[in-house]
Each structure stands twice: as C-alpha cells, then as structure tokens.
Amino acid sequence: MNKKTKFLVIIFTIIVIVISISLVMGFQKLKEKHLEEIDRVITSTGGKVNEVSEVNPKSSPFNDESDRSNIIYKITYEKSGTQLIAWYRAINQVNDIHDESFPFGEKWIFED
Numbered sequence: 001m002n003k004k005t006k007f008l009v010i011i012f013t014i015i016v017i018v019i020s021i022s023l024v025m026g027f028q029k030l031k032e033k034h035l036e037e038i039d040r041v042i043t044s045t046g047g048k049v050n051e052v053s054e055v056n057p058k059s060s061p062f063n064d065e066s067d068r069s070n071i072i073y074k075i076t077y078e079k080s081g082t083q084l085i086a087w088y089r090a091i092n093q094v095n096d097i098h099d100e101s102f103p104f105g106e107k108w109i110f111e112d
Contacts, residue, residue, distance in 0.1 A: 026094050033097050034090045038075055041108065042086065047079035061109050062089045069093075069102045085111045 001009070035052060042049045055074045057066040066072060066089055073088040087109040093099045098106055 030092065030094045030097075033094070034071065034073065034088075037090070037097060038073060038088055041088075042075060042077045045079065045110075047077040047084065049075060049077045050083070051076040061087050062104075062107070065089070065107075066104050070104050087111075 038052055039049050053074050055072050057063060057070070057072045060066075060072045060074065062070070062072050069092050071090045071092060073090060075086040075088060077084055077086060089104060089107040091097055091099055091102055091106055093102070100106070
C-alpha cells in the first residue's frame with residue numbers, strides 16, 4: 001500500500017471506532033434513562049422495583065403494539081408485600097424518552 005492508501009485506511013478505522021463508541025454510549029444512556037423512568041413510575045405508585053428485564057415484544061402484552069422504535073421491559077416489583085408485574089413500552093429516543101410522535105408511544109400496563 002502506498003502512503004495515501006494507508007492514511008485513508010487509518011482515517012476510516014478511526015471514524016469507525018469513534019462512531020462505534022458513540023453508538024455504545026448512546027445505547028447505555030438510553031437504557032439508563034429507561035431504568036430511571038421505570039424506578040420513578042413504580043416508586044410513585046408506592047412500589048419497589050425488584051427486577052427489570054428487556055423482553056421480546058411477542059412475549060409481552062405489546063405483541064401487536066410495538067415496532068423497532070420500542071423496547072419492551074418486564075418489571076417485577078413489590079407493593080404492600082405483594083409481588084406484581086408491570087410492562088413498559090419504551091421509546092428508542094435518547095433525547096426524549098416521552099416523545100409521542102412514534103407510531104407506538106410510551107405506555108404502561110400494570111397487572112393485577
């Protein structure tokens with residue numbers, strides 16, 4: 001390889017690394033915001049979050065009400081000594097996790 005080709009390969013590699021790091025950090029920030037929102041909502045109902053897991057929409061109440069712009073969470077929480085389950089359809093939007101411009105916006109389902 002000549003000097004120009006080596007330089008272009010190095011620049012391309014650096015750009016790919018920077019973009020990859022930005023994506024990973026963005027996804028981590030998005031998950032952090034979702035977990036904070038989950039804790040805020042469950043706490044506001046008098047509950048305490050025990051476990052949060054990201055689930056496939058097909059195994060949730062949002063089976064036909066989600067698309068790639070959503071993440072579905074199953075939340076196990078305790079309220080008044082009883083174990084309960086809630087479902088949260090979150091939005092993949094780091095800047096505003098409450099943005100309602102998506103076809104399937106943010107939504108909660110609390111099981112009895």
